[in-house]
Amino acid sequence: MSDLLEPAGQRTDRRLERQRSADDPNAITVRDVTRRFGDTVVLDGVSFDVAPGSFTAVTGPSGSGKTTLLHLLAALDHPDSGTIRVNGIDVVHLHQLTRYRRREIGLVFQLHNLVPRLTAEQNVAMALFDTGLGARQRKARAVDLLEQVGLANRVGAKPPTMSGGERQRVAVARALANGPRVILADEPTGSLDDDSAGSVLDLFEALRADEGVTVLAVSHDPRLNARADRLLRLADGRIAPVGGS
Amino acid sequence: MTFLGLIFHNVAARRLRAVLTGLAVAIGVMAVVALGTLTLSLKESATGILKVGNADFTVAQKHTDSLLNSLISTDDMAKVGKVEGVGRSIGALIELDTYDAGHPGVIQVGLDPDAQDPFGVVILQGRSYTAKSDDEVMLGYVLAQSIHKGVGDRLTIDGHTYRVTGTYRTNISFGNSTMMFPLPVLQGRYQAAGQVSLGFVKVAPGANKKAVAKAIDRAFPQLATVASESDYGRVDNTLVLISAANTGGGILAAVIAISGVLNTSLLSFFERVREFGVLRSIGWSRRRIIALVLGEAVVVSLAGAFVGLFLGWGAINLLQHQAQLRGVFHPVYDAGIFGRSLYFAFGVAFVGALYPAVRAAFLSPLEAMRRE
Numbered sequence: 001m002s003d004l005l006e007p008a009g010q011r012t013d014r015r016l017e018r019q020r021s022a023d024d025p026n027a028i029t030v031r032d033v034t035r036r037f038g039d040t041v042v043l044d045g046v047s048f049d050v051a052p053g054s055f056t057a058v059t060g061p062s063g064s065g066k067t068t069l070l071h072l073l074a075a076l077d078h079p080d081s082g083t084i085r086v087n088g089i090d091v092v093h094l095h096q097l098t099r100y101r102r103r104e105i106g107l108v109f110q111l112h113n114l115v116p117r118l119t120a121e122q123n124v125a126m127a128l129f130d131t132g133l134g135a136r137q138r139k140a141r142a143v144d145l146l147e148q149v150g151l152a153n154r155v156g157a158k159p160p161t162m163s164g165g166e167r168q169r170v171a172v173a174r175a176l177a178n179g180p181r182v183i184l185a186d187e188p189t190g191s192l193d194d195d196s197a198g199s200v201l202d203l204f205e206a207l208r209a210d211e212g213v214t215v216l217a218v219s220h221d222p223r224l225n226a227r228a229d230r231l232l233r234l235a236d237g238r239i240a241p242v243g244g245s
Numbered sequence: 246m247t248f249l250g251l252i253f254h255n256v257a258a259r260r261l262r263a264v265l266t267g268l269a270v271a272i273g274v275m276a277v278v279a280l281g282t283l284t285l286s287l288k289e290s291a292t293g294i295l296k297v298g299n300a301d302f303t304v305a306q307k308h309t310d311s312l313l314n315s316l317i318s319t320d321d322m323a324k325v326g327k328v329e330g331v332g333r334s335i336g337a338l339i340e341l342d343t344y345d346a347g348h349p350g351v352i353q354v355g356l357d358p359d360a361q362d363p364f365g366v367v368i369l370q371g372r373s374y375t376a377k378s379d380d381e382v383m384l385g386y387v388l389a390q391s392i393h394k395g396v397g398d399r400l401t402i403d404g405h406t407y408r409v410t411g412t413y414r415t416n417i418s419f420g421n422s423t424m425m426f427p428l429p430v431l432q433g434r435y436q437a438a439g440q441v442s443l444g445f446v447k448v449a450p451g452a453n454k455k456a457v458a459k460a461i462d463r464a465f466p467q468l469a470t471v472a473s474e475s476d477y478g479r480v481d482n483t484l485v486l487i488s489a490a491n492t493g494g495g496i497l498a499a500v501i502a503i504s505g506v507l508n509t510s511l512l513s514f515f516e517r518v519r520e521f522g523v524l525r526s527i528g529w530s531r532r533r534i535i536a537l538v539l540g541e542a543v544v545v546s547l548a549g550a551f552v553g554l555f556l557g558w559g560a561i562n563l564l565q566h567q568a569q570l571r572g573v574f575h576p577v578y579d580a581g582i583f584g585r586s587l588y589f590a591f592g593v594a595f596v597g598a599l600y601p602a603v604r605a606a607f608l609s610p611l612e613a614m615r616r617e
């Protein structure tokens with residue numbers, strides 16, 4: 001596991017570093033975030049912190065805004081108000097969005113979102129462009145990552161020929177490609193059988209334990225929620241710890 | 246996988262579409278190559294006449310649409326010969342006629358025997374016709390081969406029969422596809438007594454060519470001097486028309502090829518919206534997305550251009566064997582045409598794929614991924 005997070009040949013990015021504030025101890029800090037779609041208030045003053053190296057699960061009924069929240073954290077969407085900091089970077093006012101997505105976070109989508117034409121290895125390698133690695137190094141790292149997620153024998157397979165669990169693990173490998181400190185996952189186990197779900201969760205567990213990677217997964221999968229350090233529940237636009245006040 | 250490898254991979258994934266798009270570009274390049282070579286060659290043929298006998302300039306009748314229709318009186322030619330600074334001036338009558346079905350447009354030149362040498366005519370076989378004979382002809386060696394006639398043979402043109410006294414070559418290539426008669430013979434057959442088509446002037450040693458040409462232009466308002474290709478339009482607008490046809494054809498070819506590329510790029514854009522969204526969300530820059538879409542178009546376009554060069558070359562060969570063009574069209578292959586095809590391919594790819602590329606790059610990743 002140790003080489004999973006070796007920095008992928010990237011130099012530090014000054015413009016991105018300038019946005020990072022040193023005095024935020026949290027991996028993720030969300031304050032009073034509001035997101036509306038027309039008249040529908042999906043997130044209504046959401047606030048929470050996520051400690052570095054923790055595994056947090058966000059649950060909630062369908063349509064409660066879990067995916068919306070994740071998109072905000074990934075800087076794929078903008079809040080109407082509030083602040084979001086990831087790794088100390090103010091995501092709301094950030095201009096280097098591409099760099100942020102490439103270097104700070106790893107995204108695992110609700111649907112695996114792989115390119116069907118490309119092999120597993122090529123799909124993972126797609127995330128390694130613009131990192132300073134040559135084609136061979138990209139390939140080597142992609143193969144490495146696939147081995148780490150238990151797909152050593154599926155490196156040359158294309159997504160249409162893979163099982164749901166295999167695809168989702170390819171997606172996880174791709175999210176890990178640039179050695180992000182934070183993994184954002186949307187229902188990563190929702191469509192998987194117990195074995196596959198177990199292997200993805202083991203992977204998150206290992207990342208957290210060995211590398212101190214922060215994992216935030218949106219899910220109403222009890223299997224996932226059971227493995228998380230902390231469970232947050234999103235409902236009626238608000239977030240609260242499950243069982244807490 | 247290198248970025249270029251990815252581009253090839255994506256193109257190969259839609260092979261049939263790539264082939265069809267490449268074909269559109271190939272047809273465009275073929276048109277550009279064929280038309281360009283045809284234009285260049287016809288221009289060379291036409292302006293080659295300016296170089297007859299190393300003349301400094303040609304004199305023709307003003308305001309004719311074609312050099313072949315130019316008429317100058319031999320009196321005027323004699324007066325031109327006396328203009329200050331003129332070293333020597335030769336008049337030649339030029340008439341076009343059908344020899345046989347395979348040679349529908351043979352250029353006949355009427356020229357005095359003693360004007361042959363300054364005209365640049367070199368006798369290869371036999372001898373010249375005599376000034377007074379009315380049944381003698383000489384053949385350019387290319388024409389002689391083409392109509393299978395040699396010294397001593399008889400040939401009939403325009404209802405008259407002549408004996409071949411010799412074959413010749415000239416310093417300009419299309420001159421080798423002409424036939425030559427004593428001047429009065431041709432004047433008689435075409436009711437052009439006392440007239441020639443063109444005058445060829447060589448200035449006296451030390452005289453200023455431009456000044457002499459200007460003096461002639463001033464002294465003979467009905468005549469025009471032609472010293473360069475750019476003067477050519479003063480006496481013949483054929484080149485202007487050919488150039489215009491070339492430009493028009495080129496634009497048409499570009500439009501066809503661009504529509505092909507645009508169509509394909511748009512199709513693949515709509516099919517891959519989701520993919521572009523994913524790539525953006527895993528950290529692809531806009532620039533890289535644009536490079537991907539443009540790159541795919543360039544690869545297809547370049548392959549098409551390569552095929553188009555061969556098609557164009559084939560088309561030129563076909564044209565060359567067209568009876569209507571025989572003797573007039575001597576392909577001049579120009580290295581520039583290769584460069585122009587490359588420009589064409591890049592230009593077509595860029596213009597055709599720019600809009601889809603920019604759209605792909607500026608998609609909102611979320612909206613893109615929401616599409617199925």
Ligand SMILES: Nc1ncnc2c1ncn2[C@@H]1O[C@H](COP(=O)(O)OP(=O)(O)OP(=O)(O)O)[C@@H](O)[C@H]1O
Nearest residue numbers: 037038040042060061062063064065066067068069
């Ligand atoms: N772009 C959008 N425009 C309008 N409404 C939207 C948009 N995105 C999300 N919504 C709405 O916001 C609400 C929350 O959606 P979201 O996808 O975040 O829910 P979710 O908690 O992830 O649900 P699920 O568990 O079903 O995935 C839904 O009512 C959805 O219709």
Ligand SMILES: [Mg+2]
Nearest residue numbers: 066067068110
């Ligand atoms: Mg969702």
